[in-house]
Amino acid sequence: MLDGRLVKTVTSDGYELQGFWIDMGGETAVFHSHGTAGDFYTHKFIDVIGGRVSGLGVSFLTANNRGHDVYAYLRRYVDGKVRWVQVGGAFERFEDCIFDIGGWLDFLEGQGVRKVVLQGHSLCQKLLYYQSLKCDRRVAGQIYISPGSDASYVYYSLGAERYREANIMVKRMVEEGRGEEMLPEELAIVCPMAALAYHGYMSEEGSGNLFPYHDPESPRWGALSGVEEPILIIFGGADRFIKPSVEAASRLFEEKGGGSKVEVRVVDGANHSFVGSEGALRDNS
Numbered sequence: 001m002l003d004g005r006l007v008k009t010v011t012s013d014g015y016e017l018q019g020f021w022i023d024m025g026g027e028t029a030v031f032h033s034h035g036t037a038g039d040f041y042t043h044k045f046i047d048v049i050g051g052r053v054s055g056l057g058v059s060f061l062t063a064n065n066r067g068h069d070v071y072a073y074l075r076r077y078v079d080g081k082v083r084w085v086q087v088g089g090a091f092e093r094f095e096d097c098i099f100d101i102g103g104w105l106d107f108l109e110g111q112g113v114r115k116v117v118l119q120g121h122s123l124c125q126k127l128l129y130y131q132s133l134k135c136d137r138r139v140a141g142q143i144y145i146s147p148g149s150d151a152s153y154v155y156y157s158l159g160a161e162r163y164r165e166a167n168i169m170v171k172r173m174v175e176e177g178r179g180e181e182m183l184p185e186e187l188a189i190v191c192p193m194a195a196l197a198y199h200g201y202m203s204e205e206g207s208g209n210l211f212p213y214h215d216p217e218s219p220r221w222g223a224l225s226g227v228e229e230p231i232l233i234i235f236g237g238a239d240r241f242i243k244p245s246v247e248a249a250s251r252l253f254e255e256k257g258g259g260s261k262v263e264v265r266v267v268d269g270a271n272h273s274f275v276g277s278e279g280a281l282r283d284n285s
Contacts, residue, residue: 002050004060011066011103013096015085016075019063019104022054027114028140029059031104035122035148037070037089037191043121045145048278049285061108065100065126067092070191090192091180094200094208097126098133105138115140119285122148122241122272125201125208132210132223143285144233146272148241149249150202152213154189156243167203170195213242213249221256231262234284236270236277 004022011017019040030053034040040062053060066074072088101118108116116138118127124144131139155163166187173181179196187198201208212218224231233253235246242249250264265284270277 002047002054004050004054007061007063007107009063009103009107010077011099013099014077015066015087015099015103016077017064017066017100017103019061019107020050021111022050022060023111024054024057024059025112026057026059027112028116029061029108029111029113030117030119030143031108032060032062033065033101033118033120033123033126034062034068035120035124035146036067036150038121039068040064043273045121045274045278045281048282049119052282052285059108059111059113061104063104065092066096067123067197089190090182090197091194092197092200094126094129094197094206098130101126101130102134102136105136109138114138117141117143119143119145120147121145123150123201123208124148125210128210128223128227129208131229132226135228139229141229142227142231144231145274145281145285146236146239146242147211147233147249147253148272149209149211149213149243150190151204151206151209152211152243153241154187154202155214157189158186163204167205170199170203171205174199211249211252213244213252216252216255221252224253224256224262225258227258227261229261231257232285233262233264234281235264235266236272236274237266237268238270239272241272 007021050060066087067089076085120127124147173195267280274281
């Protein structure tokens with residue numbers, strides 16, 4: 001059982017988010033960000049890593065973003081009043097991760113923290129997107145656990161031609177103001193999803209298509225090479241969501257990462273969420 005407390009923050013655009021904070025004092029903390037339709041507490045590896053980090057005397061925060069769960073109603077404060085807004089993984093606008101990550105970094109700063117290691121699971125593009133735009137000096141490093149490329153997963157699931165057609169359809173829906181319309185089951189690759197959420201990181205043009213495993217020559221890899229702080233990347237060797245393969249993705253991170261600042265580790269036999277391999281993940285992080 002982790003010894004900490006439930007906390008909340010309000011983002012600069014007014015959304016209230018919850019998390020769990022283990023305060024060990026000092027000026028360094030690890031901040032864990034969940035993946036698509038996830039949350040700050042379900043995966044057992046969060047407890048295991050939180051225990052290891054706090055055992056080393058380093059503070060640990062695991063927290064929700066507005067894309068938690070598939071459907072979620074969040075409090076939003078506007079002009080001193082509270083509105084309930086439906087977001088969750090189905091309706092999340094990828095670019096809004098800027099507000100969520102920034103809000104939690106502000107929370108940590110308010111706790112006396114000066115250096116933060118950003119840790120993400122699966123939808124790690126959010127961390128890279130934030131830091132590539134903000135160059136936040138509070139960020140001392142990044143850890144990507146099972147960094148997925150949802151665009152690549154859809155590409156290999158549908159085939160190149162159907163993927164292209166889907167991207168055109170979804171882009172048109174967003175441009176026509178139909179971003180909150182739900183997509184057909186064929187495109188609900190991760191969870192039920194509206195057009196706006198899909199367009200953000202599953203389409204070729206999406207802001208979150210930053211790890212295009214299906215296109216090694218894509219200029220989108222430039223965001224990774226531009227990061228200055230060290231990055232640790234951990235894959236499960238049996239992760240079926242990494243397409244075309246864990247080996248190919250690992251090579252791309254090593255090639256595109258700009259040298260020694262990127263380290264890639266693979267835990268043999270582990271799946272996307274490290275179920276049953278939590279200890280091995282802990283030992284490699």
